[in-house]
Amino acid sequence: MNADRKTMKLFPHPFLAFILSLLLTGCFRNPSNEVSGNVDGKLSGKITLTGSSTIAPLITEISRRFEEQHPAVRIDVQTGGSGKGIADTRMGIAEIGMASRSLKADEADLITHQIAADGVGLIVHSSNPIKDLTAEQVISIYTNQIQNWKEVGGKEGDITIVHKAEGRATLEVFLNHFEIDNTTVKPDVIVGENEHAIKTVAGTENAIGYVSIGTAEADIAAGVPIRLLPLGGVEASTATVSSGAFPMSRPLNLITTDSPSSLASEFIRYCQSPEVHDLIRSQYFIPVSSEPNVAQ
Amino acid sequence: MSSTQSVKPTRSGQSTHTIRELTAAFSIWLAAGLVMAILAWILIDISIRGLSQINLSFLIDDVTDAGRSGGIGPIILSTILILFVTLSVSVPLSIATAIALTEQLNSESLLARYVRRCLDILAGVPSIVFGLFGNAFFTITLGLGYSILSGGLTLSCMVLPILIRTAEQAINSVPLEHRHAAAALGMSRSTTLFRVILPAAAPALAAGIVLSIGRALAETAALIFTSGYVARTPESLFDSGRSLSVHIYDLAMNVPNGGARAYAAACVLVAMLLVINETTALLLKFAGLGSTPHAGGCR
Known part of the structure; x- marks a missing residue:
């Protein structure tokens, strides 16, 4: 019985050796920065x-x-x-x-x-009748001082604020442009990528969000029910970003x-x-x- | 349980009894039906949106235009390679651990209890944590870089708990009589293990492996920082390779107008899972092992 026990204890070793060899071959190789x-x-x-x-x-x-x-x-x-x-x-x-x-x-x-x-533009659901928002209105919406679309000339409905997660570049462009302190923003939804924000706004009638204009234009062309809002009277499009007229880029x-x-x-x-x-x-x-x- | 006495309710309790029975039966069927309906819904939704895009060239061509055109050939290859690395590391390791837990250690010993506790905690760790660990350890500390090897090793850490737990149950469910018979024939412990116990446990072991393949194929968070994002055909295990799930995530979340292609890739992923499932069942059938794991026999 004792001898059997010994053979039993030995046999996982080939497995271990196999795994170790796998790991070690890795150690001795330096994959990035080869010859350049x-x-x-x-x-x-x-x-x-x-x-x-x-x-x-x-x-x-x-x-x-x-x-x-x-x-x-x-x-x-x-x-x-x-x-x-x-x-x-x-x-x-x-x-x-x-x-x-x-x-x-x-x-x-x-x-x-x-x-x-890349320009960053504000988006709303395509059924939202709102035409334009002033900078003050955007700031008030994102700091939760305005909570209903009625207060900015839209129809009755609580505003769903779609915001980006910390570290996202669009977030920083947005905060810098409107000079909002991120801690004062009271978002309802926090998202990561642009497509994620667009999907959220497309699925929520009373939502507002901000995304890359190029991505939004592509999705609008593909029939996604969202609309880009002009900013400071300038239409949000790749053309106005390219000409430098669009302020948030x-x-x-x-x-x-x-x-x-x-x-x-x-x-x-x-x-x-x-x-x-x-x-x-x-x-x-x-x-x-x-x-x-x-x-x- | 087969010799249950059937007591015929003949008195006033009969109607309430029947109603209770009916309600119970109905809710059980409803629950089962709901589970099937959810699966059917997912499968139908994915197939309707994705199947029309799939043809042979989609399966073998290179990715072009960030995934909006071209195919997913390199991505399928990377996925298979990642899976290969994952299984070739985790299966031997986990079967060996399961054998140690069942055959070598007293199941109530301190070490066995600690190993099990560790595994249970490991099973509950979110996959993104495995991703960060894999990125810090395999990618940077061991210098493997963003590579299929890093991704596969990270995934094998992730599937270890499932594999070991299922393998342990598989070995434990082999009836004690098998061991007694082997001992009576004078077989050594290792012969008993390799000739009697492991073959008898094979169907349940395979079920565990299929389960972990499912988990590995579905993984996105653990792979994006380890095996990476490169959609080129990998030339070795040290190359970065994008897995199918990462590709689906990227198309759905990062690439404007990538939605339709994401569904097509999702179709392929689901099909791969079904094929792996079916092949395992078939292989076991051909090996004469049947596809139902031994019922009962657990302590």
Whole structure:
């Protein structure tokens, strides 16, 4: 019986060895930052980008085209929000971060490279008769001083306030534009992505929210029952954002440390070149020319 | 329980008794019907919106235009690879742990009780916590980066509790007579285990594995920060690969006009689950093991 016990105790070891070997092979490999740079005039290597979930689908498309032109290059795009992009770039986990807002004063150690712009517009359900809201009315609604659409000239109905979660770039653009302190906002619903906010407003007749204008336009074209409200008399559309007339907009930035690798700088140059303007438009964003012409 | 005495109610209690019986029967059928209706609703909703988009090229083509056109070929491949890593790590580990818990340790011993307590706590941990742990440990500390390996290892941590608990029950439900008979024949403990107990427990073990495959396939939160977001065909386990559930999430939440494609991808995911379920049942049938786990026999 004793001998049997011993054989019994031995047999999980092959399993453990298998698992350990799996883990150890991982330890000795350093996957990111392999060779990166210029070999024989040809670009090769691998770069990783993380950050804004708004920019990620766009960069994925740009990197696919870049990889076609430079077959030895691999570009991995990850998401997690602008905040994660900035943190990962600082820590060196990613060569390039993506942030759909300008950098703050305490992030001045990083460099931004704007590739496109995006307007943030207020949306309501398409059945809502409201024509226009003044800045004061928007502030009063979001700070819960106005609770009924009747008070701003609409029909009877409690206003459902759709707000973005902490760390979302659209939230910061919205708060900065209206100079609202986030702690005074009394939201009914807190959402993450733009599509989430649009789905919430489309499903709630008395809701108000704010989302990326490009995304909203695309969804309106697809028949989603929402409507963009003009701001300060300016219509909310990709055209007015592009011309700089629309006041509430945000830059879509790539972010690097002050010494990006040659491959990373080459990729950023490509993202800013007119060659990718069709991709930017197809993702419902607005290309910017080399000199930034959009309000911060 | 088969020899229940049937007492015929003949007196005044009969009508109330019948009403009670009827109500009970009705509510039980209603509950069962409701469960089926929910499943049917989900399946019909997904198929109506998604099936029209699915064809062979959707299943094998590359993702283009952020998922709004093209197919999901690389994503299916990444999903299968993640699942492969998950199972090849978690199945041996969990069956070994289950054997240790049932065969080696006294089930009331301190160690066994602690292991079980840990597993129960682990089973209750939200998947996003596994995602953050996987990101911090596998992706950054071990330097695996955003890769299929990180994702698979994170998922295997996540499915361990289900797998171990089901494997433990599977082994425990093998009738004691099997062990007695093996002992009477003079078989050693390890021979008994590999030749008698594990084969007898195989259907229930497989059921546990299918359950954990379901959980792994459905996972989004734990994968977005570990196996990542890259929709290219992976060349090795060290490449980042987007899983089907992450793709569905991205299409539904991030990509304007991605809704229809999200339903199509959801159709594929559900179909994969059904296929895995059915194949397991079939394989077990061919192996002559039947598909019903041993009933009773538990302590």
